[in-house]
Amino acid sequence: MKTTPIPAHSEADQVPQIVVLDDEEEILASMKFLLRSHGMGPITTLSDGRELLPLLDRTPTAVLLMDLRMPGISGLELLQQVQTTHPAIPVVIVTAVQEVDTAVECMKKGAADYLLKPVNVGNLIATVRKALELYELRQHASALKDYLLGGQLKSPEAFDQIVTRSHKMQSIFKYMESSARTGEPMLIIGETGTGKELLAQAFHLLRKKTGPLVPVNVAGLDDHMFADTLFGHVKGAFTGAMNAREGLVAKAARGTLFLDEIGDLSESSQIKLLRLLQEKKYEPIGSDISRNADVTIVAATNRDLKQRIREGKFRSDLYFRLATHAVTIPPLRERKEDIPLLLAKFIQDAAQAIGVSQTPVITRQLIQLLECHDFPGNIRELRALSMDAMAHYKSGPLGMETFRKALTPNRSGGTLATRNDSSESGCPAAPLSWPEGHNPPTLKEAEEYLIAHAIDKSQGNQGIAAMMLGLSRQALNQRLARKTNKPVRS
Numbered sequence: 484m485k486t487t488p489i490p491a492h493s494e495a496d497q498v499p500q501i502v503v504l505d506d507e508e509e510i511l512a513s514m515k516f517l518l519r520s521h522g523m524g525p526i527t528t529l530s531d532g533r534e535l536l537p538l539l540d541r542t543p544t545a546v547l548l549m550d551l552r553m554p555g556i557s558g559l560e561l562l563q564q565v566q567t568t569h570p571a572i573p574v575v576i577v578t579a580v581q582e583v584d585t586a587v588e589c590m591k592k593g594a595a596d597y598l599l600k601p602v603n604v605g606n607l608i609a610t611v612r613k614a615l616e617l618y619e620l621r622q623h624a625s626a627l628k629d630y631l632l633g634g635q636l637k638s639p640e641a642f643d644q645i646v647t648r649s650h651k652m653q654s655i656f657k658y659m660e661s662s663a664r665t666g667e668p669m670l671i672i673g674e675t676g677t678g679k680e681l682l683a684q685a686f687h688l689l690r691k692k693t694g695p696l697v698p699v700n701v702a703g704l705d706d707h708m709f710a711d712t713l714f715g716h717v718k719g720a721f722t723g724a725m726n727a728r729e730g731l732v733a734k735a736a737r738g739t740l741f742l743d744e745i746g747d748l749s750e751s752s753q754i755k756l757l758r759l760l761q762e763k764k765y766e767p768i769g770s771d772i773s774r775n776a777d778v779t780i781v782a783a784t785n786r787d788l789k790q791r792i793r794e795g796k797f798r799s800d801l802y803f804r805l806a807t808h809a810v811t812i813p814p815l816r817e818r819k820e821d822i823p824l825l826l827a828k829f830i831q832d833a834a835q836a837i838g839v840s841q842t843p844v845i846t847r848q849l850i851q852l853l854e855c856h857d858f859p860g861n862i863r864e865l866r867a868l869s870m871d872a873m874a875h876y877k878s879g880p881l882g883m884e885t886f887r888k889a890l891t892p893n894r895s896g897g898t899l900a901t902r903n904d905s906s907e908s909g910c911p912a913a914p915l916s917w918p919e920g921h922n923p924p925t926l927k928e929a930e931e932y933l934i935a936h937a938i939d940k941s942q943g944n945q946g947i948a949a950m951m952l953g954l955s956r957q958a959l960n961q962r963l964a965r966k967t968n969k970p971v972r973s
Contacts (some may be wrong), residue, residue, distance in 0.1 A: 499545035499618070501611065502538065504529045505577070506553045510600075514548065514577075514607075521608050523615075532556040539569050546614040551578040551585070559588060566593035571621045573614035577602060613844050613880075620827055620845075636660055641688035645681050646828050649818035655682070655810045662808035663689035668760060670745075670805045671783040673812030676863030679783040680743065682812065686781055687739040694738025694778070697731050701752070702744035709752040710768055713740075713759075720769025732765055732776050739779045745805070746786030746797065757801045780805070815858040815865065822853050825862060829869035830881065837873060843881040852883060852947050855940055856890045887950055934962060 501523060503514045511528040518526055527542070529535060532553045538544075547565065551558030558578070565574055573595035576586075586597045595617060596610045635657070636642070642656050659682070662669065669686050671679045680698065687696040699712060715730030731740060742748075748756065759765050760780060764773045782805050791797035815821065826845060834842045858864050872885040924932070937948035949959040 499543040500525045500527050501546045502527045502529065502535070502544050502548070504532060504535055504547065504549040504553070506530050506550065510550075517604060517607065518611065523608075523611060532558070532561050535561060536564060536568065539565065539572065544569070544572050545618040546611055547572050547574045548577050548611070549574065551576060551580050551589075559585075559592065562589060562592050562594060571618065573617045575610055575614055577607075612846075616844050616846065619823070619847075638689055641685045644684065645678060646824050647818070647821050648824060649813070649821050651813045651818055652821075655812070656685075658808075658810060659686050660689055665808070666690070666779060667807040668780040668782065668805050669807075670788075670809040671781065671812065672788070672809065673783070673785060674814045674859075674861055675785050676861035677812040677814055678862055679785075679812060680741065682810070683739070683741045683781045683783060687741075687779075690739060690779055692738050692779070694736050695734070696739045696741060697735035698741040698743060699731055700743045702747040704748075704752070706749055706751040706755075707768075709748070710755060713755075714765045714767050716768035717770045720767070724769070727767075730765075730767060732759070732778055733774070735778045737777050739781055742780065742782045744784060745782040746784035746788055746791055748797075750796075750798070753798045753801050757798065757804060760801075760804045815861045819854045822865070823850050825865055826850070826853065826869060829866045830873060833870045833873035836870075839873070839876065843873075843876055843879070846880050846883075848944065848946070849881060849883050849886065851941065851944050852886060852890065852950075855947055855951060890950075930962070934959070 501518060503511055503518075503526065505511050505514070505528075508530060511530065515526050515528055518524065527538065529538065532549075533555050535547075535549075539547075549558060549561065553561075558576070562574055562576070565572060570593070574593065576589050576594050576597045577600065578598075579600040580586075581599055589597055595614050598606060598610060635653075638660060641660070645652070647653075659669070663686055669683075671682050671686075673679050683698070684696060701709060701712075704712060711728070711730070713730050713732050715728045715733060716724050718724060718727045742756075755765075759776055763776050765776055766773055788797050788802050788806075792799050792802060815825075823845070826849075830845060831842050833839075853865070860867070868886055868889055871889070872881060875885050876882065933952060934948070937951045938945070941947035941951065945959055945963075946956055949956045952959065954962075
């Protein structure tokens, strides 16, 4: 494959780069040194603004730092061209021009920030990090938009309320769009907090019926309450029935009836629901006249219905009738690529709710921390954490302390675990074991294993690894130092 050579000064391949544009070689060298010393890169430096657009065309770029006064082309003109051709790239102006009007004009033309020379090192690093976060969020949003509007779905608007870039979720969307044409029931299976009701709403929109979506949680309803809620009653049907009451099946006519927590339905109520599904008919309590049910049934549960069938708590004929079409929503721990998108949405929602004018920056370290958590409460848990974090927010990047406290692992009953036979999330599934007749691992070996596992799961972030192990950062560093400095055995 033919490749395009990268200019001198460049370290970039196809990894998104940081580009520094200035006509003074000393400034280019110092900026490159500062950014590299703070772990940022790859970095490409340019001294001629006319070379910028061709470079951006052929090489992914995460952040552009540029001067305003350069020979050959105006900085303002170049800024406008970059915003037109590469709007996803945050542009930071670094200049000696101390004019308010110029700064305002740059911001109007799309600059992410405006720094004055000589630049304070702390401000420069903080600004570049903020720009990198902005670029990453824009990439996530662009990927989601490209998928939903890329022609892969005929009705992407049905899924507008679901924030995801997961391939698993995209497969579910395609399946639901196809199955919505049949008019048969849909069974949605998923853990608590995975968004079952949102998928039910999407399925209802895909059906394109004129009637409403009517939700009802059937958990805890006894047989009489279930029948009265769904089918209604006629006047005088029972003591206290002073007037006739229309049930939810009638209210959902030509629409969708969403039955949540279907796995907890009593056996007698299961029989009534099965008849509704099979015959498309029902009778209000106290009436002998059958009525037609022009309604699509969507059911949801967080239970294992096949296990409930084996236990004699759920009818197999009802299960197979409900599961004509069925989807299982993956838990958040199996689609961690959604965490940055969801966190950004929840933080923005919380900022608007409490009246914060500017949404705080979300750091990569915070994303890493959240990706190490298994989220038993799934999306609902992440939303609650985000709302609580914003309630404590004051200024600057979004703090990690609130998240750290909430995500500190519960160590009661914990076991050592290996990376073998792990789940798709990368979370260990099998306990650490040893051959029969051999001694268990020593405390030293167990400690080394746990430290290695925490470092691996935290992707090398020692602060997060220390939190997972219940240690301070200093204590973990001491253990790592002892391990590194121990004498080599011959």
